[in-house]
Amino acid sequence: MARIAFILLCHKDPKGVIAQAKRLTASGDYVAIHFDARANPKDFELITAALADNPGVVFAAKRWKCGWGEWSLVGATLDTVRAAVDSFPLATHFYMLSGDCMPIKSAEYAHAFLDAEECDYIENFDFFGSDWIKTGFKEERLIYRHWFNERTQPKLFYSSFNLQKRFKVTRQVPADIQVQIGSQWWCLRRRSIERVLEFCDSRPDVMRFFATTWIPDETFFQTIVPHVVPRKELRARTLTYLVFTDYGMPVVFHNDHYDLLIGQNYLFARKISPEAIRLRERLGALWAATGVHFPISNEATGLFKFLTGRGRIGRRFAPRFWETDGSLGRENSLRLIVGKKWHVAKRLTAAIRANTDIPAVDYLFNEANAHLPDLGGVETTVEKRQRHRRALIKLLFEQFESNRLVICLDPSALHLIQDLMADKADTRILLIDSQFDEDYVRGHIGRVGLAGPETPPGVIDRLVPTVRADLEHEAERIRDVEFTHFHSVAPWRSAEDNAVQIANFLDVMPDTAHRIVSTDYLFSD
Structure with missing residues (x-):
């Protein structure tokens, strides 16, 4: 009978990894785990402690810092495969999985399928x-x-x-x-x-x-x-079911997709939403079941394309992907840099990219060039981004393959800031306090179109105090909301004080925070 050594590549959700490993080894199979070296060290400690006594689990000898599009993903896979080959001499097949995968057949069915x-x-x-x-x-x-990563x-x-x-x-x-x-999701025999x-x-x-x-x-x-x-x-096929949206992103499966998934001619599926608790429970129980008959229909991909296609011509049989699961996800960490002086905020995001592995983009809802990756056309215009703001942020988590993200927002967008701060995601705000001198206010008046080259100087003189008060009021409104996870930096504070705020905001070590705030001319106009 087939015995499978699962090659499990993961970078988050330690509880899910532990549950997956216990589930797969309980059926007499094996699991070799690579946990990304960029991930939280405490998560890895939790996984190793929970699985230390499980003889069906082994860990890759080396933990790679993995990046999308890099050799590191192949290197991590090879090291994990070698660990599995050496540790599990009875394994007949080696099956690539990610932490987002779940079985959509029973172990009994999977073993018979591979034996056939x-x-x-x-x-x-x-x-x-x-x-x-x-x-x-x-x-x-x-x-x-x-040699370099296109995204970071x-x-x-x-x-x-x-x-x-x-x-x-x-x-x-x-x-x-x-x-x-x-596709990178394969299943190979031992000799292969x-x-x-x-x-x-x-x-x-x-x-x-x-x-x-x-x-x-x-x-x-x-x-x-x-x-x-x-x-x-x-x-020339994969045994892991996945389907892509017309934006080139993997479709995420939720609680109501159970019957659809088990009818596909595959053994596993990805990506299963971390919040689809009921679906995960049912699929987990399915793996351990015996005597289950699976009528194969294989209609999911065609049905998805049909329904989304009908939506484009005005007949809405299914919600768009941006209308489902409105939350950004409890497993994700969103960091909001709020600053009126955009050049200062963008220096800060550049410093974050240079000193950490946290993806950081600029004013994505205001500027065309905001350090965005290729998102299949969603990012091409500011208008398109603004129409589906929440969906865009979710796409960025997916595209960066990270559960952390930094974005910049203008303080005038208080409604959006409040909306994101109320999300299930771990969301924090960093306000960049600023002083608005005469030159800055006059420049701002021109930038927002309140005055042009032909506007009389006397009119601008009368506008200056009103506009300055409005700029200062935007920051005060944000403070008045009294957000739970609120941090701030300012040019008049010491580097040590600002570093403490940055460290708490980003969850980074103090020396990393200090390097960020020590960026040359960080607050200069």
């Missing part, structure tokens, strides 16, 4: 000939070297790329391999995994090549497995 056919399940489509990549880089992923280091990423492109510094794909692409590891040990040239490709988790295993396993033993 001697093959591997991994998407592997021709990199150049298929249309798997819809937008963005394609050939550029391979022929240029990528965009300037370095694109500067490096543009320099290589300008000076035609390209490279060839190793001659004896055909690059393939597909051993062949992959043998290949990795014997071909340092290929390892070096993939280590500097862009998004190698979509190409590495997808290329190596067909290279070492006969084609007749491969099935």
Whole structure:
């Protein structure tokens, strides 16, 4: 009978990881865990303590700091696979999972499914000939070297790329391999995994090549497995069900999706909402069940596309994704930097990006250029962002693959600040106190269109005290609300006082906070 070693890559939700590991090992299977080194150390301690006595659980020897699109994801996977191969000699199959996955079949069904056919399940489509990549880089992923992360280091990423492109510094794909692409969620037999590891040990040239490709988790295993396993033993599909919105984001499943999910011809599904407690309970119990019959309909993907398509022509059979689950999620931490002097707030977000791994964007509801990643067109206009503000923030959590996010807001948007502070997410506010001298107020009058080049000086003189009072009143209104998690920094306070506020606001160490507030000209006009 098949015995599965699950390769579990995760970075949050320690209680969910513990429950997942206990559930999967209770069926006689195994779990090898990699917990992101960027995550909260206390979460990892909680997981290791809870699973220390479980003989069916092993941890990767090295914890990688993982970043979307980086080799680190493949490196973490390989280390976790090696731990599983060494620790579980009875494992017949190795199955990639994330912390957002849940079973949609019973263990009994999964074992019988894998026993029925001697093959591997991994998407592997021709990199150049298929249309798997819809937008963005394609050939550029391979022929240029990528040392930096596009999301956290965009300037370095694109500067490096543009320099290589300008000076035609390209490279060839190793001659004896055909690059393939597909989903990172695979299930491979033991012999296939051993062949992959043998290949990795014997071909340092290929390892070096993939280590500097862009998004190698979509190409590495997808290329190596067909290279070492006969084609007749491969099935170009994943056993993990996932579906994407027309914005290119994974659909999140909720409590009312149970019947839909178990009818799909897959063994697991992602992403299951952390707040879908009832769904998680039912799917968890399903894994342990016996004698369950699963009528396979496979209608979910077609139904989703049909319903969202009907919505676009005005017949609303299903809510848009931004209308469902309005909360940002209890597991997410949102930090609001509120400042009237935008240049000061943007220096602060730049310092946060430089000194921490916390994603930080600028005035996303006010400015076109706000350090946003590619969101499939949602981010292209400020008007579009403002129409679906809450959805945009949820997309950013997904796109950055982080449960932490910093955004900037203007103090005039008090209603939005109150709305976000009332969310289930862990939301905090940092007010940047400012002094508004004569030059700043006059410049502000021009920027907001209260006066133009032809406005008489006397009119502007009369406007100055009124506008200054209004600017000061915006900050006072925010203070008067008396938000629970309120912090503030100011140019007239000491660096030590400001560092304490930053440390509490971001949940970072004091020395990190001090580096942030020590940014040159942080408060300068």
